[in-house]
Amino acid sequence: MCPGEPGRGSVAGMEQRSLGSAPFTVSAVGLGCNNFGREGTVTETQNGTSAVLHAALDAGVTFLDTADLYGGDWGVSETLMGIALRGHRDEAVLATKFGFTEVATPLDPLGAKGSRAYVRAACEASLQRLQTDRIDLFQQHQPDPSTPIEETVGALHELVGEGKIRSFGVSQFTAEQLVAADAAAASAGAPGIASSQDELSLIARGVEGDGRYATAGRIGAGFLPFFPLANGLFTGKFTRTDMPEDSRIARIRPQIAQNADWDAMEAFQSLCEEWGVTMLEATFGWFLARPGVSSVIAGATKPEQVEANAAAGQWRPSPEQVDAIDALFPA
Numbered sequence: 279m280c281p282g283e284p285g286r287g288s289v290a291g292m293e294q295r296s297l298g299s300a301p302f303t304v305s306a307v308g309l310g311c312n313n314f315g316r317e318g319t320v321t322e323t324q325n326g327t328s329a330v331l332h333a334a335l336d337a338g339v340t341f342l343d344t345a346d347l348y349g350g351d352w353g354v355s356e357t358l359m360g361i362a363l364r365g366h367r368d369e370a371v372l373a374t375k376f377g378f379t380e381v382a383t384p385l386d387p388l389g390a391k392g393s394r395a396y397v398r399a400a401c402e403a404s405l406q407r408l409q410t411d412r413i414d415l416f417q418q419h420q421p422d423p424s425t426p427i428e429e430t431v432g433a434l435h436e437l438v439g440e441g442k443i444r445s446f447g448v449s450q451f452t453a454e455q456l457v458a459a460d461a462a463a464a465s466a467g468a469p470g471i472a473s474s475q476d477e478l479s480l481i482a483r484g485v486e487g488d489g490r491y492a493t494a495g496r497i498g499a500g501f502l503p504f505f506p507l508a509n510g511l512f513t514g515k516f517t518r519t520d521m522p523e524d525s526r527i528a529r530i531r532p533q534i535a536q537n538a539d540w541d542a543m544e545a546f547q548s549l550c551e552e553w554g555v556t557m558l559e560a561t562f563g564w565f566l567a568r569p570g571v572s573s574v575i576a577g578a579t580k581p582e583q584v585e586a587n588a589a590a591g592q593w594r595p596s597p598e599q600v601d602a603i604d605a606l607f608p609a
């Protein structure tokens with residue numbers, strides 16, 4: 279039996295959660311795979327990617343989220359994952375994405391990124407790179423304003439019928455676009471949009487204010503928060519004065535640490551110490567206290583990071599502890 283099949287219990291102690299209408303469950307702690315192939319990281323190489331991916335599977339982190347565009351050049355993350363997953367495909371629940379509108383791809387001559395021709399070709403290309411016969415969750419990376427959503431969703435439903443994908447979801451859709459996509463799924467005879475992926479972290483709570491988070495719940499889609507650790511800020515390894523040199527934040531996004539509200543961060547650290555947990559545990563716990571969150575797809579550049587994230591995902595805060603965290607980082 280594959281991980282995520284209905285009826286399967288926890289994998290290595292990892293909680294399994296539903297993903298909207300998808301016919302499988304996902305590990306509560308997932309793995310974001312945009313570090314695979316990323317320049318300047320250990321996961322730039324095949325060995326580095328395989329080490330992190332295998333550590334994830336061993337720790338019960340079986341839900342893997344990638345995209346055609348991740349890895350520097352188009353397709354690199356998927357290609358590295360396809361090789362790493364040889365002999366392990368059935369241990370993973372594989373999510374990928376197509377159709378990031380801001381980036382040119384070799385498939386652009388086929389049409390707009392939400393068009394039926396583009397969606398079908400993107401699926402074939404991802405299947406080949408991932409060296410698999412099915413994608414568990416195929417997500418539209420961004421809305422395509424030039425293609426009616428009915429055409430995109432119709433093409434995705436067709437791919438489910440052909441067994442090439444098992445479910446489909448969307449990313450960066452507004453509340454109105456989520457409702458329209460859900461209606462298009464109903465018209466196509468599909469069970470619904472399985473997931474909505476959007477940015478959510480303790481310092482990026484816009485989806486709670488603009489209705490995206492609530493709407494995902496209302497239409498029955500599982501929510502997948504991206505940048506859940508704010509690029510690593512909430513791992514506990516940064517302080518007001520120190521940034522680990524080998525971190526993504528120090529290398530390419532120093533403003534995240536420089537602009538952080540360090541009074542709130544230090545108050546959060548003190549609360550964690552009072553509760554006897556790490557900042558990583560409190561951060562994963564804050565997400566997993568929400569039933570609408572299907573999986574926290576944190577990225578990792580080293581095997582020990584994904585192991586720490588899997589362990590951190592075991593802790594759950596009380597409602598009072600959630601309130602205390604919310605008070606420090608208001609929505």
Ligand SMILES: NC(=O)c1ccc[n+]([C@@H]2O[C@H](COP(=O)([O-])OP(=O)(O)OC[C@H]3O[C@@H](n4cnc5c(N)ncnc54)[C@H](OP(=O)(O)O)[C@@H]3O)[C@@H](O)[C@H]2O)c1
Binds near residue numbers: 313450579584
């Ligand atoms: N749909 C979209 O448009 C979209 C956009 C962005 C991301 N995403 C998805 O969301 C996933 C997660 O986002 P992300 O990976 O960019 O950011 P993130 O999860 O907020 O942060 C991940 C980074 O934090 C550091 N880290 C993680 N665990 C750690 C630990 N235990 N100890 C110390 N450091 C740790 C690592 O970076 P260092 O080692 O470099 O410090 C890691 O790369 C992506 O991989 C991707 O799948 C989707």
